[in-house]
Amino acid sequence: MEILIVGAGLGGLAAACCFAKDGHHVQVFEQRDKLSPKGSGLMIRPGASRILQSWGLGDAIEHGADTCLPFSIRDLKTDEDKIQALPASLTKYPDWGIHRPILQDILYQNAIQAGAEIIFSSVVEDFSDEPDRRPSLQIRGGKTITADLILIADGIRSRLRSKVLCDISAGWSVDPKISESVFYGVTVPRQQLESDNDAALLLQQEEACVWVDNERFVVGRKPRKLEYWSGLFGLNYDDGQASMWNEDGDIAFVRQNFEGMCRSLSAVLKLASKCDRWKIAEMPNLPRWTSKTGKTILLGDSAHAMEPNAAQGLSQIIEDIGVLQTLFLSYPCLDISTTTIFWEYIRKPRVERIKTYAAWNTRMFLGKKDRVGLHSKYADTDWEWIKYIEPNSAADFNSPAFFKWVHDYDAIEETHKYLEKANKTRARF
Numbered sequence: 001m002e003i004l005i006v007g008a009g010l011g012g013l014a015a016a017c018c019f020a021k022d023g024h025h026v027q028v029f030e031q032r033d034k035l036s037p038k039g040s041g042l043m044i045r046p047g048a049s050r051i052l053q054s055w056g057l058g059d060a061i062e063h064g065a066d067t068c069l070p071f072s073i074r075d076l077k078t079d080e081d082k083i084q085a086l087p088a089s090l091t092k093y094p095d096w097g098i099h100r101p102i103l104q105d106i107l108y109q110n111a112i113q114a115g116a117e118i119i120f121s122s123v124v125e126d127f128s129d130e131p132d133r134r135p136s137l138q139i140r141g142g143k144t145i146t147a148d149l150i151l152i153a154d155g156i157r158s159r160l161r162s163k164v165l166c167d168i169s170a171g172w173s174v175d176p177k178i179s180e181s182v183f184y185g186v187t188v189p190r191q192q193l194e195s196d197n198d199a200a201l202l203l204q205q206e207e208a209c210v211w212v213d214n215e216r217f218v219v220g221r222k223p224r225k226l227e228y229w230s231g232l233f234g235l236n237y238d239d240g241q242a243s244m245w246n247e248d249g250d251i252a253f254v255r256q257n258f259e260g261m262c263r264s265l266s267a268v269l270k271l272a273s274k275c276d277r278w279k280i281a282e283m284p285n286l287p288r289w290t291s292k293t294g295k296t297i298l299l300g301d302s303a304h305a306m307e308p309n310a311a312q313g314l315s316q317i318i319e320d321i322g323v324l325q326t327l328f329l330s331y332p333c334l335d336i337s338t339t340t341i342f343w344e345y346i347r348k349p350r351v352e353r354i355k356t357y358a359a360w361n362t363r364m365f366l367g368k369k370d371r372v373g374l375h376s377k378y379a380d381t382d383w384e385w386i387k388y389i390e391p392n393s394a395a396d397f398n399s400p401a402f403f404k405w406v407h408d409y410d411a412i413e414e415t416h417k418y419l420e421k422a423n424k425t426r427a428r429f
């Protein structure tokens, strides 16, 4: 099959890697002139790590990543534990913590080795997707390329999304929803941390930790294999800036707004000389992720960007790709339009539930109203028993049953279950 991908972000690269390995002819068009080095820490959740392992990337990722416990929550002012790190025994697949450029490089190298073509400085201006014709991309400069399937992985600010959904009647928003929170990313080298007794305490903090307070929080970790501490300082604040990300956040502003934190975090902010800035946003639920013909699909943040506070955005994209791959492998003769409809049907409910959970987590971390519930339920839970608990997507966000559904999920097995059910129903008629 010939597959065209718009965008060489982590989503586009992961799809290129998976489908090129399966022998498809894959071309990726990226508007930048090279891979973007932006961003620091990233978690890869067990639902995604099991899929990345099945693509043969486990060893390469293990080499650069740490295996982490899910998380712990502390008080921002006192540094006291509110919820201890949850047990790793929840699933046999790892929760990886990795530096974003390292993962990007692994996906890029593997995609190239598998035969994908990644074409930089190529802006996709438009696409065409009419019934009874192969869909095509129009590249700036006049070139048009056709394929069997187009994956639009051009990120939350997708310019092609509205065209994929152009037949949808009024009442749906297809634009990102900007939240009230801003993240400031700070990275401080180990050597500098060691020069300060308070900041040096953070070197012992190798598991991801969230420090919560009212209207502000910090998520941070010292990667075991890297020589720095990195943290995101989250603030409920409308900074009035239109851009979603820029390199130059205002570190003096961050220091001022994070006064009164525990000793270690105050010290690390004093040592930091700069920060970057992320305006947090999500995509509202879309009516569809597929074009009317089903031969073009929105993939990744262009379909379902979510707030980062469940650390699930990329992991859900990997699950999406794993499910699409399974459908192609299981039904190679099925027409693409039916396959992508199955795909959307399987993936949308899970992703949208996790997107809501991610936004709920932001409210928790900012000390909003249902936080008390979170603490009492989580704190009272005997996590050793979680292996006997039935996962439940509909359970409360603060219940072990929901936590288990989010973290210990086998998207491939769920796909096979769905196909079995669909076959039985078909056989009955």
Ligand SMILES: Cc1cc2nc3c(=O)[nH]c(=O)nc-3n(C[C@H](O)[C@H](O)[C@H](O)COP(=O)(O)OP(=O)(O)OC[C@H]3O[C@@H](n4cnc5c(N)ncnc54)[C@H](O)[C@@H]3O)c2cc1C
Residues within 6 Å of the ligand: 006, 007, 008, 009, 010, 011, 012, 013, 029, 030, 031, 032, 036, 041, 042, 043, 044, 045, 122, 123, 124, 125, 153, 154, 155, 156, 158, 159, 183, 232, 278, 299, 300, 301, 302, 305, 306, 308, 311, 312, 313, 314, 315, 316, 317
């Ligand atoms: C602060 C922060 C922390 C996060 N932490 C985690 C985490 O721990 N775990 C996790 O799973 N997820 C996390 N996420 C989410 C994750 O980073 C994203 O879901 C993921 O990177 C999105 O990838 P993407 O490829 O869909 O989009 P993008 O990375 O936005 O890539 C889109 C690409 O398309 C290109 N492009 C756009 N338009 C065109 C065009 N017209 N022609 C050609 N190219 C084009 C762009 O240049 C870009 O390279 C986090 C997000 C944020 C903001």
